[in-house]
Amino acid sequence: MKKFLFILSILSFQFIVAQPDSLYFKTEDINIPKWTQKNRASALISEVAFVNWNAGGSNSISALFNFESVLKYRYKHLVWHNILISRYGINKQENQGLRKTDDILDVSSTLGFRRNEFTNWFFSSRFNFKTQFTKGYNYPDDINVLSKFMAPGYLFVGGGMEYGKNIDEFSLYFSPLTIKTTFVLDEALANAGSFGVTPAVYDEEGNVIEEGERIRNEIGILLTSVFEKEVFQNVMLVNYVSFYTDYLNEFGNIDVDWQINFDFKVNSFIKANFGSHLKYDNDVKTLVETEVEDEYEEEGAKVQWKQILGVGVVVDF
Numbered sequence: 001m002k003k004f005l006f007i008l009s010i011l012s013f014q015f016i017v018a019q020p021d022s023l024y025f026k027t028e029d030i031n032i033p034k035w036t037q038k039n040r041a042s043a044l045i046s047e048v049a050f051v052n053w054n055a056g057g058s059n060s061i062s063a064l065f066n067f068e069s070v071l072k073y074r075y076k077h078l079v080w081h082n083i084l085i086s087r088y089g090i091n092k093q094e095n096q097g098l099r100k101t102d103d104i105l106d107v108s109s110t111l112g113f114r115r116n117e118f119t120n121w122f123f124s125s126r127f128n129f130k131t132q133f134t135k136g137y138n139y140p141d142d143i144n145v146l147s148k149f150m151a152p153g154y155l156f157v158g159g160g161m162e163y164g165k166n167i168d169e170f171s172l173y174f175s176p177l178t179i180k181t182t183f184v185l186d187e188a189l190a191n192a193g194s195f196g197v198t199p200a201v202y203d204e205e206g207n208v209i210e211e212g213e214r215i216r217n218e219i220g221i222l223l224t225s226v227f228e229k230e231v232f233q234n235v236m237l238v239n240y241v242s243f244y245t246d247y248l249n250e251f252g253n254i255d256v257d258w259q260i261n262f263d264f265k266v267n268s269f270i271k272a273n274f275g276s277h278l279k280y281d282n283d284v285k286t287l288v289e290t291e292v293e294d295e296y297e298e299e300g301a302k303v304q305w306k307q308i309l310g311v312g313v314v315v316d317f
Contacts, residue, residue: 030117033075039317042066044273044310064089064102064310072168079112079122079167088133089308099139102308103132110173112162124162124173126222130154131183145188152195153183156244158222171226178222180244182283183215190214196283216283220246234265256280269315275308 044064050057066087073080089102107129112122131153136146158178164171184190184197190212193199200212227239242257257279264272286299 030074030076034073036072036074038070040066040068040314041317042271042273042312042314044308044312046310058094060091060093062089062091062101062310064308064312077114077116079110079114081108081110081112083108086133096140097142099142100134100136102306103134103136104130105133106130110162112167120163120165122162122164122167123159124175125159126156126173126175126178128154128156145186147189147194148186151184151186151189153185155179155181155183156222157181160222169227169229173222173224175222178220178244180218180220180222180246181215182218184212185214187211194285218246218249220244220251236263236265237261238263250282253282254280255282269313270311271314272311273308277306277308279304 042065044066045062047061048057049059064087067084068086069084071082083106085104085106087102087104089100091099091101093099109127110124111126112124114120114122131150132147133149135148137144138146156178158175160173160175160177162171162173182195182197184195189195190197191200191208193212195216197216198213200208201210203209222242222244224240224242227237229237231237238259238261240257240259242255244255245251245253259275259277261273261275264274266272280301280303282301284301284304286302
């Protein structure tokens with residue numbers, strides 16, 4: 001009997017050692033600093049061509065280029081996440097010039113610290129910067145520039161609390177004190193008062209007496225949530241939503257930024273993507289064409305929505 005128990009104990013020990021993810025042994029030691037980095041580059045292409053097509057149509061080709069980089073650091077109860085997102089899309093249709101369909105540069109960094117391994121709450125500070133690469137137009141008008149690099153540019157800096165039982169999959173961040181800085185580093189757009197900056201002052205003859213401000217600062221509340229999970233086999237869902245309201249200027253008027261993306265993996269290099277991006281910012285006014293050609297008048301802010309669907313090549317490295 002003793003011999004049997006001795007053999008059983010040896011087998012049990014071997015089983016535990018062979019299961020590094022068991023309750024007794026962990027694959028990750030939080031006392032060892034760990035850096036992880038993941039990069040992804042993709043190109044989504046769509047094309048339509050017609051030759052003597054009875055139903056008619058217009059030849060077109062579209063491309064969407066995307067690069068994302070994620071750098072993470074963990075040590076004991078310290079977590080540091082850094083994310084770079086850059087995306088640019090173009091479209092060419094028959095009898096039309098090349099047009100932009102997507103344009104974003106987004107850099108964010110979050111530093112979190114929790115008191116012990118038993119809590120899911122982190123004391124966090126967050127930095128986020130957004131802008132675009134090239135000029136934006138209200139097509140078919142390709143003369144009057146609506147936006148460009150750093151016009152606007154948005155900078156968010158703040159601190160608060162972040163909840164994440166599995167912070168790589170789900171996080172909820174609340175900051176009662178976040179500084180939002182809007183940059184409009186273009187003279188014409190700044191003088192027009194675009195994106196909420198103070199416009200220029202003109203005399204009766206239309207001459208600029210005082211140039212428009214190029215920077216606007218706000219202090220408010222920021223609430224964001226990120227959810228990333230493989231909902232079905234080879235189907236990845238990424239949902240990001242952000243709410244911001246300013247204490248001093250129209251408190252309760254909430255800026256919304258909501259993105260949801262589905263990545264459908266065909267194999268290691270081919271994927272399909274379906275995405276939706278909804279925005280509302282009270283400082284971004286709508287331009288409406290008047291009866292006079294090439295002249296526009298400004299109306300109130302409206303909900304902005306963009307949808308993307310494409311198939312292409314993806315490389316992870």
